Amino acid sequence: MAVSSKPAGAMPTIRDVNEFDKRSGNLLERLVFNHRFLFLAVCALLTLFFGYKAMSLTVNASFDKMIPQSHAYIKNYVANRDKLGGLGNVVRVVVEAKNGDIFQPEFLETVKKVNDDLFLTPGVDRAWMKSIWMSGVRWVVATEEGFRGGAVMPDDYNGSPVSMAKLRTNIDTARLVGSLVSKDYKSVMIVVPLLEKDPSTGQAMDYGAFSRGLEKNIRDKHGVAGKVEIHIVGFAKMIGDLIDGMMQVLAYFGFAAVVAAGIIYAYTRCQRSTALVLVCSFVAVIWLLGSLQLLGFYLDPYSVLVPFLVFAIGVSHAAQKMNGIMQDVGRGTHKYVAARYTFRRLFLAGFTALLADAVGFAVLMVIDIPVIKDLALAASIGVAMLIVTNLLLLPVMLSFSGVSAKAAQRSLVKEAVEGSAGPGGMIGFLERFTTRRWAWGAVLASAILLVGGFYVSLGLKIGDLDAGAPELRADSRYNKDVGYINGHYGLSSDQFVVIAKVxxxxxxxxxxxxxxxxxxxxxxxxxxxxxxxxxSESAAYFIAGMQEDNPKWMSVPSSPAMTEAAAQLIITNIPEAVDTGCSTIPVSAYLADHKAETLKGLVAAVEEFARENDSKDIKFLLAAGPAGIEAVTNIVVHEANRLMLLYVYAAVIVLCFVTFRSWRAVLVAVIPLVVTSVLCEALMAVLGIGVKVATLPVIALGVGIGVDYALYLLSVQLQNQRSGMPLRQAYRQAMQFTGKVVALIGVTLAAGVITWAWSPIKFQADMGILLTFMFVWNMVGALIMIPALSYFLLRSKEEKLAENASVHKASIAESAASPLRTVAARVEEYQPAK
Known part of the structure; x- marks a missing residue:
């Protein structure tokens, strides 16, 4: 059988554009290339429009979008939110006296000013604010005449020793030590519940502005070095710090662009094509940002990563188109014709690859957390933009500009050198994996990695694995504040609330x-x-007070009259303990940390208790409080983790089958992705990175983007094989055409996200490390595993028969020589020793 050495799909060299039939090609090609000026004009207008809209895009976050709102436990929280006294989105501000204790007139005056400034801050739910300066924080004591009480801060406070002593007595009586006053009496806490929307404007709270306001109007204004230090924790402050960190992360965007430009230029040595690759990818980002503004979205600490990914993906796909045009121009083809040739050869593979990317993002929609759904939608829009900018706009622009003649000639010379049969170089090394020995070695090594990675991945945890806010660095100001509060207060910010309904x-x-x-x-x-x-605890305290503080009475009595009296006292003096309708009661557990195992144990305990004790008159519902909401989020993440992977792999398999029309080819494309996914989970377990809202998308993104390598490389290899080429030659020519750029894509994608590793935002750094690992490992797996698996699954019958015949001949020759060797060995055996 005659085998052509020319790549499948190779087209005639046309030097004069007038010799090219512009009516050839499919409908889309004719619409775009036969009306190039109109197409460029439309793209330019869209870029101006979306660029203008992108300038109005804001950066913010939402507490409600961070929680799985459709979950039954979160519905319980939302239904009772107004009756729970701000047990969701709460900021805690601690004012610390660096010299002495809190019982100093000057220090207490500072606390009052901090309290007043917080009270007047927009977005604060003032009705539920608590501190020793708030009149709603009261003390109650039993006397011979009955219960007597009042505000913790004496009405006649004037800073005198007498009023100071009275204040201290009131604090102890109200049992505020460990909650609003530190255990060492050196700091005071102000609890500040927040509204999700500013009541004066109706707009969602701007957490960035709120956080900056806390820094300027609270920490900087009232903090005095060596005298007074301010500590601030809570969701809003953490998100504010993340938003501030985002501003620094945006600087990495420019760095990633410079690195990508350097890598591409080092490969092409062509300034104009490198510039066009970057321009088209930037255009996609501009269109994405403008679209988000039109749809009413904003950038949050999670979705801010999407423009990075879209840019990196765009650069990688554009590099394939640019490489194809450069090779055709190097052969002498006119730049316009070369652009159309490349469009024909790579549009389907590129479209399918981008569709796989979009699926990798869109599958995140199954996760019942709005912020992840927003990320998925934004990324899918970005990929849709790339279909236009990188598959259509770039070839059109290159049809005008062409590429450097020297660069094209250099590419042709390099291709000729690589096309030689010699074993040297990257392609010569990789094509060895199309042979029996190397293919078996690659498959066995992958199997060992798969089994070992799976064993290590069994240690992967769901949820946060560290104390404090794992979204931020351990040495961040926020986590230092968390450490101070947890070390000085008995009631931590990790509050898990069960809602008792009667x-x-x-x-x-x-x-x-x-x-x-x-x-x-x-x-x-x-x-x-x-x-x-x-x-019940507060009731027991009041009932014991009725009995001269006898500790024997520190329990719920059997007397309805006593429990009724205690409840009325609590409603009057401790409004956060029960709602005014006497029907919604929070049972609050304060935790040492919010690690996944702690939250899982609490959820299990409450569910078991509810099953045994729920009745028509009382029900125990999960969940409220920051830790309670995080526990529900962990449940959703755990349920979505495997389901998400199942969906993304199902979608990728379908796309690969549509592209290759061969179940064997689908296996060749997907198996390397499976190995990488398992190894990524193992890496997460080793690095102590839990599966949570921030890291859940990583593996899905890695699979969706990683399949690009197989689509570009394997589609050309199969085309060559179907034209009659043997596997080794088909793989070599596929490597020359698209495979080299596969390696370039892996390096470019990795370079685009590795910069995240230096982000002040910890989860962005984790995502950067994991995505870099997946991009590089997917690239290495594709280059090695595709030829190795192809040896077992994609060789033609003729190749297998030829190899079997060769092995059979070698076996016969071995057998024929074997008796002669045996006789010689026996003769040697009987020779006398010299």
Whole structure:
């Protein structure tokens, strides 16, 4: 059988554009290339329009978008949010006295000013704000005449020693030590619940502006070096710090562009084509940002990574088109014709690859967390833009500009050298994997990595694995503030709340009180719980007070009259312990940390208790409080993790089958992705990175983008094989045409995201490391595993028969020589020793 050495799909060299039939090609090609000026004009207008809109795009975040709103437990929280006294989005501000304790007139005056400034801050839910300066924070004590109480801050406070002593007594009586006053009496906490929308404007809270306001109007204004230090924690402050970190991350965008430009120029040595590759990728980013503004979106700490990915993906796909045009121009083809040739050869592979990228993003929509859905939508829009800018706009622009003649000639010379049969160079090395020995070695090595990686990945955890805010660096100001508060207060910011629901006015029911008391005791036994507060605990305290503080009465009594009296006192003096309708009661567990295992244990304990104690008169519902909401988020992430991978692999398999029309080729394309996915999970386990909202998208993105390598390389290899080439030659020519750029793509993508590793935002750094690993490993896996797996799955019958015949002949020759060797060996055996 005659085999052509010319690549499949090679087209005639046309030096004069007038000799080219412009009516050839498919409808899309004719519409675009036969109306190039109109197409460029439309693209230019769109770029101006979207660029103008992108200038209005804001950077913000939303508490509600960070939580799985469709989950039943979150629905419980949302339904009772207004009755829970700000047990969701809360900021805690601690004012610390560096010299002495809090009982100093000057220090308490500073605390008052901080309290007043916070009270007047837009977006604060003032009704539920708590501190020793708030009149709603009260003390109650039992006397012979009955209960007596008042505001913790004495009405006649004037800074005198007498009023100071009274304040200290009130703090101890109200049992504020460990909650609003530190255990060492050296700091005071102000609890500041927030509204999701500013009531004066109706707009969503601007967390960046809110955080900057806290720094300027609270920390900088009232903090005095060596005298007063301010500590601030809470979702809004953490998000504000993330937004500030985003500004630094944006600087990495420019660095990534410079690195990508350097890599491409080093490969092509052509300034104009390198510039066009970057321009087209930037155009896609501009269109994406403008589209997001039109759709009413904003950039948050999660979606800010999307423009980076879109740019990197755009550069990688554009490099394939630029390489194809350069090779045709080097052969003497006119630049316009070369652009159309490249469009014909690579549009389907490029379109399918970008579609796979879009699927990798879009599959994230299955995750019931709005911020991830927004990320998926933004990334899918970005990929849709790339289909226009990189598959259509770039070839059209190159049809005008062409490429450097020297660069094209250099590319042709390099191709001729690589086309020789010699074993040297990268292609010569890689094509060895199309032979039996090397193919077996690659497959066995991959199998070992797969098994070992799977074993290590069994240690992968769901949720946060570190104390503090894992989204930020351990040495960040925020996490230092978290460390201070956790070390000086008995009630940490990691608050897990169970919602006890009873009929209206029935919170004082003795049976309900007793069940809440039992739940409190059960929660105290869960590892990681520091303390528990509830209505039953407060009731027990008041009831003991009625009995001269006799500790024997520190429990819910059997007297309905006593529980009723205690409940009325609590509603008056501790409004956060129960709502005014006496029907919604929070049972709050304060945790030592919010690690996944701690939260999982709490959820299991509450679910078990609810199954055993729920009735028509009382129900125990999950979940509220920052830790409670995070526990539900972990549940959703755990459920979505495998489902998401199942969907993305199913979609990739379908796309590969549509492209290759061969189940064997699908296996060749997908198996390297599976190995990389497992190794990525193993790397996460080794690095101590849990699966959470920030890292959940990584593997899906790695699979969706990683399949690009196989689509470009394998599609050309199969085309060559179907034209009659043997595997080794088909693979070599596929490497010359698209395979070299596959390696370039892997390096470019990795260079685009590795800069995230230096981000002040920890989860962005983690994503950068993981994506870099997946991009590089997918590239290496494609270059090695595709030829190795092709040896077993994609060789023609003729090749297999020829190899078997060759092996059979070698075996016969070996057998024929074997008796002669045996006789010689025996003769040698009987020779006398010399």
């Amino acid at each position: 009929p209206e006015g029935m919170c004082s029911d003795m049976v309900a009180m007793k069940k809440m008391e039992n739940l409190s005791w059960k929660l105290r036994g869960v590892p990681g719980v520091q303390t528990v507060t509830s209505l």
